[in-house]
Amino acid sequence: MGKLTLTEFDQLLRGALHNLNRKKDVVNKLNVFPVPDGDTGTNMYLTLKTAVEEVDKKMPQNLKDFGKALCEGALIGGRGNSGVILSQILKGFFESLDALETVDTVRFATALMAASKVAYHAVIKPVEGTILTVVKAVATKAVVISTYEKDFIKFFKDLLDESRISLAKTIDLLPVLKEAGVVDAGGQGFVFLIEGGLNVLKGEKIVEGVQKSFEEEIEQMDKTYSISGKLEYRYDTVILLSGVNIDTGKVNEDLTEFGDSIVVAKAQELTKVHIHSNNPHKVLEYLVQIGNIKDAKIEDMQAEVDEFLKEKQVHNVSVESSLPFSIISIAQGEGFKKIFLNLGVETVIDGGQTMNPSINDILTAITLCKKDFVVVMPNNSNIILAAQEAKKLAKTKTVEIIPTSNVVQAIPAILSFNTEGTFEENMSNALKMLETSHSVSITYSIKKTQLNGLKIKKGDVIGMLDEDIVSKGKNPAEVITNMIKDKNGIFKDAEFIGIYFGKETKAEDTEAVAKAFKEHFPEVEIDIIDGGQPYYYYLISIE
Template structure:
């Protein structure tokens, strides 16, 4: 199918490796011993030989002394499946993938991989065409002169197209005459390439101390990354990560000194178990909320050692007040407050303080219990289901009562919590 979709299949690429791996698997499956593991072992063996031979098929690889990067990647995926089928699941995530060395002597001295068919100029244009009586072969022939890396696959009702072209407008103009266009994606590869080069120039050497943070929500993940966290482990309320998840994150960073921010009271003990499972130096700063984790990360100082950083970060996290607004999972009574299922509830440092029908209303009630006149900054992290307009109203109300306090609104994207608020 992959070969049919390409306008000009090039041998010595991932497509060759895929075909050879498939042939090896089919041959093994036709034998008496056709267990899944033996079939996958045959596929991996054939893929490895094929990757090593890619420079023989593609002159640019032979000249550079490298093997094809796409083929190497496919080999790594297949080998991962083989290891899983072979019962290596407990250790496979820590095993570095084998890099295939070219069978050509020059490449044997330079075993790094390179993408032979990579294009970086023009516009990467992708879309789906829907119509009646569509002819993939005719579309492919018509578009072949309009760009490179052309892929056309589909049937008489739906066709998907990928092309690198300097003039995406002319491509879309032609395609629109055949039917309706959907899922259009046009990316400027020149711009992407320039951005990549600039990023490489600005990239700092790996820090001596790395931070692993447990975070739930894309927005919160970006916050922690922007503050210097090198690894983000998805997790939080109702979705606690395992010790293995945290250990994998610790092993994935380059530094041999790591600080873990659990950001949830239920994850602190799990994080502490990692210390005995790795040879790396590990310190757990017992942050129990997202605001505590942010405050801790802001206190990180790369000029001091691991132990001193852990002390400073823990001290900084303890000075932050955390408000969390969520919904009750059941009807109950806590501390004299009657709660109905699905009502909004507000917690201040994990203590229930307010109940109401509106998350914004509950947030105001909890904020009223704090002396905001002594605060410097209030940061409001919006949950996945919270509308920004509602949060702006909350922000305006705080600033009206306390104009001296700086208020920030951040789209955290966290589930379950309409608001997570940091008061410093």
């Protein structure tokens, strides 16, 4: 293959998106720079996804419009640092192609060079050892090999090799990466994009991408619907149409007459239509004129919602809190969710390590709270910022954030609340509680690293006191025993130690851990509770 046209570029981008989707967790795990919040892969993926969706919406007929749609989507959908950088790379690339209809390897290389320049242009002091470094290396290599290599498959193979070489060097360029023993996350994301492109050039087919985004979008819409009680539109209608010349834009517009939550997505000759309507028969009548109906599904959402609300009401009676304010807590694990609901927390948002809820999730929960005053417990240092943003956006409620960085910190804070006290008094008590309590997290290392003088191997069990890794070992009991020795002062003054065991924790481990505590601190009250959390063997609160 010597030349790329609109069709190939479209497939190339979808292949890149598809590959990144499959491997985004690998990228997330590498994320230690600039802020170690484990979201680089997700951010890059969502940015590129919005970009490709914009292409689906605009259905461009030439390469210039394709690039425009893609860049616009990436601009709007840009998420996080890596997403913003990716949007600049796309912009530089496609602006350089301008009105070309076919692209050979030489033009492709020039466009990559332009992408690298534009990406570098948007920062005063570019840090080397990042996605920028990898992009520059690939672009430089492309310019050299494009002079003799005209076949795109071989060209892409060389670029992929170069990207991997450059990625491997990032660890030596950036000290933070060296200390953590990883390569750059954004750079790895870029390597996966090239790899995905190459897969498509080699003939791999992808259809799943479009389908998946369609499902995700609908799920989002249905979720917002299920909260509100009385439905404006009753029937959830999904129809699969076949036909080549279907104008999705026009179908979308025409359907607004029948209902809302409309999604129309097209993949080759199949078009999928989703709508919430009170007259599904009219929707069918209309669509029959557009194409051949291959499949149709109509569901009564009112019945589902009634069922859902009934369940929820039963739930609420038992947990109605007598506090003058609502509490929102963010947690992972069935055990913790139950504990919080029993403590009178109104809403538990699912989230925690590697799965941060969005600002919007928190804002929705705040808006739906029954009381005018709302307390939010983020329970993870990465979520505090999102909670603060949600607080700013919540116009109808008075919101306070108790900056808990661990889920076990939230429990003593909630227990400190007093129904007689004012909102302010309760908040200041909870903050005081936070200062005097400590938390210990026992988990395992996902990579080799060196921190605070500890050499940690992949798979080692590690113990964190508050936010710092302070001890390691082969099993949880060993880690705890080490920690008790090193940080005796913290445990000595405790009155209560709560041990929350996780989803994958072994019962005999728990016995050993409890025994270690009892031996060292016979005076302290110890409680063992099922937290059901993922990733952490134990979360321990020291009060």
